[in-house]
Amino acid sequence: MARLLPTVFLIVAALVFPYSVDRIFLHTPIEREMGTAQKIFYFHVPLAWLMMAFAVTSGIAAVVQLRRASVRAEATSLAAAELVLLTGLGVLITGPIWGHATWGHAWTWDARQVTTGLLWLVFAAYVLVRRYGAAGSDRLAAALAIFGAVDVPIIYYAVRIWNTTHPGNRVVATLPAEMWNSLWPALIALTLVSVALLLVRLRQELTDIALDEAWILFNERDGHEQQHS
Amino acid sequence: MRSGSLARQAWILARNDLRQESRDLELVLTAGFFSLVVLVMFGLSFSALDRHAQVLAIPGVLWLAVAFVGALTLTRIFDREREADTLRALLVAPVERQAIYLGKAAVTLLVLVGCNAILVPGLVFLFPAAAPMAERPLETLALVVLGCLAYTSVGTLFAAGLASSSGKNVLLSVILYPLTTPALLLAVVATRALLEGHPLFLTYLGQLAAIDVVTLALSVWLFESVLVGADASARRRSAAGPRR
Numbered sequence: 457m458a459r460l461l462p463t464v465f466l467i468v469a470a471l472v473f474p475y476s477v478d479r480i481f482l483h484t485p486i487e488r489e490m491g492t493a494q495k496i497f498y499f500h501v502p503l504a505w506l507m508m509a510f511a512v513t514s515g516i517a518a519v520v521q522l523r524r525a526s527v528r529a530e531a532t533s534l535a536a537a538e539l540v541l542l543t544g545l546g547v548l549i550t551g552p553i554w555g556h557a558t559w560g561h562a563w564t565w566d567a568r569q570v571t572t573g574l575l576w577l578v579f580a581a582y583v584l585v586r587r588y589g590a591a592g593s594d595r596l597a598a599a600l601a602i603f604g605a606v607d608v609p610i611i612y613y614a615v616r617i618w619n620t621t622h623p624g625n626r627v628v629a630t631l632p633a634e635m636w637n638s639l640w641p642a643l644i645a646l647t648l649v650s651v652a653l654l655l656v657r658l659r660q661e662l663t664d665i666a667l668d669e670a671w672i673l674f675n676e677r678d679g680h681e682q683q684h685s
Numbered sequence: 686m687r688s689g690s691l692a693r694q695a696w697i698l699a700r701n702d703l704r705q706e707s708r709d710l711e712l713v714l715t716a717g718f719f720s721l722v723v724l725v726m727f728g729l730s731f732s733a734l735d736r737h738a739q740v741l742a743i744p745g746v747l748w749l750a751v752a753f754v755g756a757l758t759l760t761r762i763f764d765r766e767r768e769a770d771t772l773r774a775l776l777v778a779p780v781e782r783q784a785i786y787l788g789k790a791a792v793t794l795l796v797l798v799g800c801n802a803i804l805v806p807g808l809v810f811l812f813p814a815a816a817p818m819a820e821r822p823l824e825t826l827a828l829v830v831l832g833c834l835a836y837t838s839v840g841t842l843f844a845a846g847l848a849s850s851s852g853k854n855v856l857l858s859v860i861l862y863p864l865t866t867p868a869l870l871l872a873v874v875a876t877r878a879l880l881e882g883h884p885l886f887l888t889y890l891g892q893l894a895a896i897d898v899v900t901l902a903l904s905v906w907l908f909e910s911v912l913v914g915a916d917a918s919a920r921r922r923s924a925a926g927p928r929r
Contacts, residue, residue, distance in 0.1 A: 522910040577863035596846040
């Protein structure tokens with residue numbers, strides 16, 4: 457059953473996504489100040505939430521990996537980190553498009569823009585360390601993921617700490633009901649796709665680790681046999 | 686068996702590094718000279734700026750120089766241990782692992798603050814807009830120490846991790862710069878506030894101190910796990926390399 461979960465999630469997402477697009481563009485009122493450009497909000501905000509959720513997931517999994525030497529936690533941390541890169545790329549593409557339409561500049565060096573970019577760079581560094589690091593660098597990468605997760609609240613409160621042009625954290629909370637109702641389908645569709653990808657990468661990574669273990673076992677047995685012969 | 690308090694053990698380890706440093710002055714001279722070179726290069730690049738633009742450029746010059754010198758210092762400090770294979774000896778010695786971290790961090794901090802003794806007067810000499818740094822030495826010292834501490838606390842953890850995992854030094858910069866940028870960004874903002882005499886300077890300093898506390902606590906907590914771990918995964922990864 458667990459093997460079928462990603463497929464089920466992707467099928468449900470394929471059904472919800474067209475409904476979400478239809479609802480956002482044809483049945484949700486156009487925002488008075490920002491106009492049609494505000495429609496990107498329905499994709500930008502869920503992607504930003506998912507990015508932060510995956511960063512926290514990667515950080516928590518990294519803590520479990522370091523504390524309990526858990527292979528499953530290690531694979532989860534890596535898969536979640538890769539999804540931070542993917543969803544982060546979405547945030548960093550949709551954000552400037554929205555910003556260009558609203559503020560007249562794609563990149564304003566706003567505190568939350570900068571910290572989101574930094575979070576993306578931290579997890580890009582994580583993936584680089586995992587890919588090119590020497591033996592034992594998986595623990596180093598885990599520490600990097602934990603630092604990345606700690607960066608998440610800094611991003612959230614950056615708006616309050618520094619002066620910024622970015623919409624405040626209360627924007628979503630004060631949305632009219634019809635806009636909230638259009639946000640949910642987009643959030644559900646994007647979450648389902650992301651979680652499906654997470655599960656696929658998790659399974660791939662666990663298979664990779666199992667192959668590593670089998671290779672070591674094979675080498676050790678081979679070594680023993682050579683010693684005895 | 687562990688001997689002495691954590692602070693005492695850290696002091697003994699730091700003193701040992703300082704004693705070694707006092708014999709050949711390798712770190713002090715190379716990091717100091719590098720600071721001077723970076724300062725001259727920035728000075729040449731920004732010499733034509735007017736006073737207003739200097740206020741915007743000086744904080745960036747200062748903290749970029751700290752970031753560059755910091756990476757050099759951290760690499761060298763742990764290269765010594767790697768060359769002599771003494772990090773392994775330190776890890777099996779009867780001392781708290783956190784004391785190793787604190788000792789190394791203290792030495793790095795000292796070197797970085799020492800480099801600022803070249804950078805800050807140099808900036809004051811080269812750029813008229815940097816004069817407030819000389820006029821408010823205590824605030825400048827607090828800013829330099831807090832900014833360097835944020836960089837050192839994170840840097841020491843990852844430099845030690847790379848040294849113990851026989852990792853590639855190039856990865857230190859890959860890790861260090863994104864992780865330390867939020868703290869350095871705040872240090873830049875605080876430096877600009879100092880130069881402008883902005884009333885929020887102390888608030889920024891307080892926020893920098895808060896980041897220091899978080900990064901230091903997190904690094905101390907993670908140090909042992911990163912260096913030795915309780916896992917078989919290191920063995921797995923090192924042994925499984927040739928499969929790919």
